[in-house]
Amino acid sequence: MILINLLPHREAARKRRRETFYATLGLSAVLGGVIAGMAFLWYQAQISSQQSKNSLLQSAITKLESEIKEISTLQAEIAALRARQQAVEDLQGDRNMPVHLLNELVRQLPDGVYLTSMKQDNQTVTLQGMAQSNERVSELLRNLGNNSPWLVKPELIEITSGNVNLSPRDQRRVANFTMRIGLKRPTDAQKAATPAGKTAAPAVNKG
Template sequence: MSITINLLPWREEQRERRTRRFYYAVAAMLLLGAALGWGIAEFYAAQVAAQQQRNAFIEEQARELSQDIGDLERYQADALRLGEQLVLFQTLQTQRASTVALFNALAGSVVDGVVYQQVSRSGARVSVEGVAASERQVSDQLRRIADSPALGVPSLSEVESDAEGSGRRFRFDVEQSSLATSAGEQP
């Protein structure tokens, strides 16, 4: 007796089951891949957004620092300008006493009939232009300047007749002594 078993329908069923399982696995892998891709894309998008926020914060801080640097440079320029003004004021303050001593010495040495028309000073060197009625008054004036303790010996640079012919125009230079400037600074 021979029994024949037909295994063809069973094999067909097995094949269909395996094919279905394969398609389910491929579909599951596709879904898993899509989900994984979407997750990675979201992760990178979050990283990009966080980096953009950091960049915006850094740019804002850089802008504020640039403003602070500009303010600091303006403050430094103002401080430098104020320092220069302070030095100028101190110089003027010390020269004030020297100028007062100079004008006191010049006023105390004026001879009758002599008129100073212009007095200028450059450092300790003083230039004086004036008018006198005669040459005798000019020489008396120069002697009185030389006798003044606040002034040195005058150097006469020119004497000429006045345009009207009534007197003499003269010009001399003299050094203001350091004793006069230091004495003027003491009070």
């Protein structure tokens, strides 16, 4: 007996292929969704971990900034205290500056030079006087610039010729001068007088 299949076998084969294709497509979609979900969860975990690290760093930075601000405040207070201490020392030393000035002028003033006026403005002193000659004025400048630990930077402002009446019949030619000098504070003079790095040697008992 001969059997003949009259069913549309080509349509059935195409149907099976479509079903297989759709099943494979659905499985791929599910697998892709699972992989995407796992990747999303992994990235979320990394983001959370980094955010926690950032929070720790930010708190540490905030703490350091507050400490730096406190240190800056302390440094400003220390600088202010040092400035006040220096001001007090300068005031105490400035009380003796006129004495040092007069002593130095008496010591450094050469013969034949006379002072007629003296004006002090802070640490600058302006002198006016007369001398027997220009050479005497030059000698005074050298003395003030080289031989005095209290007076610095003498500067001749003006020198002019003049006459002085010693008697109704006797006149002398003189050199009228004006000069400016700097006056050191006692603390500055002491620093200049002490060589750098020199310290007092300790006493040794030789027995």
